[in-house]
Amino acid sequence: MRGIAEACQRLFLGTIQRKLVFAFLFVIVLPIVLSGILSIGLIQSSVKSKANIGNEMALSQAAAQVERVFRDMLIASNTLMLDDEISGILTDSSKDDPTERYYTSSVMNSKFFNIQTSTLDYYPNHFIAVIDRSGSMYATFPPESGASDALLGLLKEERVPSNANYLQMSGSSHLIDYAPLGQPIRYIVLTRAYMELGNGKKLGDIVIGMPESELAGILRELGAEQGIGGYVINEDGYIVSSSNEEQIGSLLPYADELKRAKAGFFELKDSRVIVNVKYLDRLGWSVVQVVPDDVLFADAYSIRNSLVYVNALFLLVFFGLSFFIARSLSKPISNLNKATERLAAGHLETRVDVLRKDELGKLSLKFNKMAAQIHELFSKVNEEQKTKRELELKMLYAQINPHFLFNTLNSIRWLADASKVFNVSKVIVALANLLKSSILSKNEWITVREEIENVKNYVTIQKFRYASLFADEYDIDDDTLDCGIPKLILQPLVENSIIHGFEGLERQGLLRIRVRREDERIVVTVSDNGVGADPERLKEIAEGRRASSGKFSGIGIANVNDRLILHYGSEFALGIQGEPGEGMRMTVVIPVRTLTPEEDGHV
Structure with a gap:
């Protein structure tokens, strides 16, 4: 409490500048900030409520389209199961004969064509395959394409029962070389046991592959262009299909929350996303929509930024006025302070401009008068010191009698000339001239x-x-x-x-x-x-x-x-x-x- 009291005392009893800042913060800034925060909160709440309704409808439509793809694959498999001629081909042991094999292949291709044109006509690049108990395969792609071995491996990977009846969608997508395109395609695969209707004996396996791109196209309609993520995940939370192909096969970051939610929507504040989920009971899949806050509240953020800019402009204007008033009071004091520092540093010619007639102007006049007196005093002292140094120098010069020195040198020169030692005479003249210039x-x-x-x-x-x-x-x-x-x-x-x-x-x-x-x-x-x-x-x-x-x-x-x-x-x-x-x-x-x-x- 004592610290708070001291802080308040410094604000109320401090400088004018502090008082202006205090008034600005509590009278202008605080209400603007609070109203802005409240407005943005209300806008975000309204946007979230309306967006959830729209996202739930879009997610339901996407889930229905995914189920339709599964339903068409299921109808195709049922058509194969109910065909007695196909059942006879799978039980006939004479199909190993080349002639018989050619005939049965022609029949199976005709059956596949009928299913493709009636049920799967909307899905390009799909495939149908029927595999008997001996591993012989009838498929819509050529035997030499290499896809046959891939399908046999796929059955092992999907762990299909060898004798029991089963029907399942793959828990992941598979890359399979599709001969007509000459490149691998990622497929979602339905596998089903081909059971004889009369005695329930397993005759083989049905494999129907649908390009993963069919599901990805459905997921993109959830808003991929706006940054909204769409996913189909399996029971373990791994991504089967996605609007972003690079994420397929990885674990969805929100898998644990999805298992608890099952359906509906929830918000992950740490990740700043809203997640909508629709569980598909028949498939064991879930259709998930992930909406980032930046996308959901883009309009709200735009409004918030506009408010911030307007408020910032208003605050700048107010700050400018406050600064002008505070500066008109503090600038003369600051100039006096700087002038005092320069005067203390030895710049005795320092003066301040007197532009006011109030107390600050009178203070400036007195400062100039004091600085002039100090300058005059120092000038007198320096002049006295200079005179003193000149007197000391004259005293040093007086210690040598120049005339005696030059008379002596001239006598030596005459002796040298009389003795015809002219080099010595020349040196004496040079020395005399040099001393004359330096001493006299x-x-x-x-x-x-x-x-x-x-x-x-x-x-x-x-x-x-x-x-x-x-x-x-x-x-x-x-x-x-x-x-x-x-x-x-x-x-x-x-x-x-x-x-x-x-x-x-x-x-x-x-x-x-x-x-x-x-x-x-x-x-x-x-x-x-x-x-x-x-x-x-x-x-x-x-x-x-x-x-x-x-x-x-x-x-x-x-x-x-x-x-x-x-x-x-x-x-x-x-x-x-x-x-x-x-x-x-x-x-x-x-x-x-x-x-x-x-x-x-x-x-």
């Missing part, structure tokens, strides 16, 4: 021309150090020279090729530097013909895990990649390719940028 220039941005000059100065120093280890080539588009590029972007790439690419190389290395413009982008390629690298080593280089004490700036490949992403975004990350023994190739792609006067120290 405080700008983060320089031109491509200046960056290439820095690279050439660095290569000059490395050539002096490594003698004839490598050669260098440059392919620079003129329209890229005055474009802006972050300082010291290319030098680490060149340094990687010299230190790691040419290390242990048995041939002279070749360093290629190419700069070209593609639309609004500049593509810089630094490649070599060095030792190359496998995927693992490429990963180590990209992550800065292959440090070297001989580096000039201490700015590694990983730092170059981080700076590119910082300036331009992840789509402009550094590209690294290489294969063992085939050299390496590093690609820098940056947008075209024109330097401002503040960025270009030469302006």
Whole structure:
């Protein structure tokens, strides 16, 4: 009880949306559902009552037609039994004589023809056979057809008495080769003892076969096209004939219920079918009609579906109105919630649209004011941090007296020139220019021309150090020279090729530097013909895990990649390719940028 009370309290005292849902369920949905269920129940009950009357009449007609087939077969056998000439032929021992045999066969064929035209004329493909005590057979099919042996086997299968009088219909259908059609046909067989009327002595057996298709045609009239099943079953519940030939010979699934019902109809709710049965006392058979619920209540289901569609349309309209009202109340709150989450995630520029003048509108205005104050505060803090970092950097630069350093290098250069050691002089000039660009220039941005000059100065120093280890080539588009590029972007790439690419190389290395413009982008390629690298080593280089004490700036490949992403975004990350023994190739792609006067120290 306490749990129910708490649930009701949440419904009545909860949000407006919950109250609307509660009212909808109990005021609109529940009556519609209950009325629909009641209507469908009444319709199904009426349909079932009327259908049972019609099905019972159809089943009675089908049972009468099955009995008529049996009756015609019985009349044919009676005609044979009452014929004295046939009785004389069966008792005559001289029929083994060929001449006599031909005569008796002619007489029997005449007798069969009379019965076929008078009694069995409506049933095509039937057969009549009379077998005497010695196994000699007279039949409506040729002796050479092979059916004679099949009939003898059939008598054994039907377990007919050898001396006693009997009359029985087969408990199953039999496949027999019918010569005129050249293919086996499934037959329902009547077997009967041929008894001598005077002394009651058995003279032979009568076998009359009727195609099972005759019964199947009757059963199809029960509604096979609509999915209604029709069956003739024996006393044990096995199917003798069916509107579906594949089921013949199998046990009817409802055989146990049929034995208890005997006649009438009953409903199997588990199988969702209604079964009508008519028991044929003389034959030991039952005619069964099985009507699936889907067929019986097809019209009711159609009405039910129509009601469902109409009700569903009505509910959709009501839901739409309810959703519109609830959304007009909940959307501003949801927008405020999302804006709060974005603000908490660091998106300080987040604001909400103020479209209302009620309490929710006032709340939105206050949120925007608070977000603006937070944004202003963070901007001030970031500006202070930036100023602090610039002061720290200036302090680091102040630790080196650039003028002292350059004066010393110039003195060394003069000594080298005086001693006519011009290679040393060239290296000192290159080093001085490189240091001047990296130390004295405080700008983060320089031109491509200046960056290439820095690279050439660095290569000059490395050539002096490594003698004839490598050669260098440059392919620079003129329209890229005055474009802006972050300082010291290319030098680490060149340094990687010299230190790691040419290390242990048995041939002279070749360093290629190419700069070209593609639309609004500049593509810089630094490649070599060095030792190359496998995927693992490429990963180590990209992550800065292959440090070297001989580096000039201490700015590694990983730092170059981080700076590119910082300036331009992840789509402009550094590209690294290489294969063992085939050299390496590093690609820098940056947008075209024109330097401002503040960025270009030469302006």
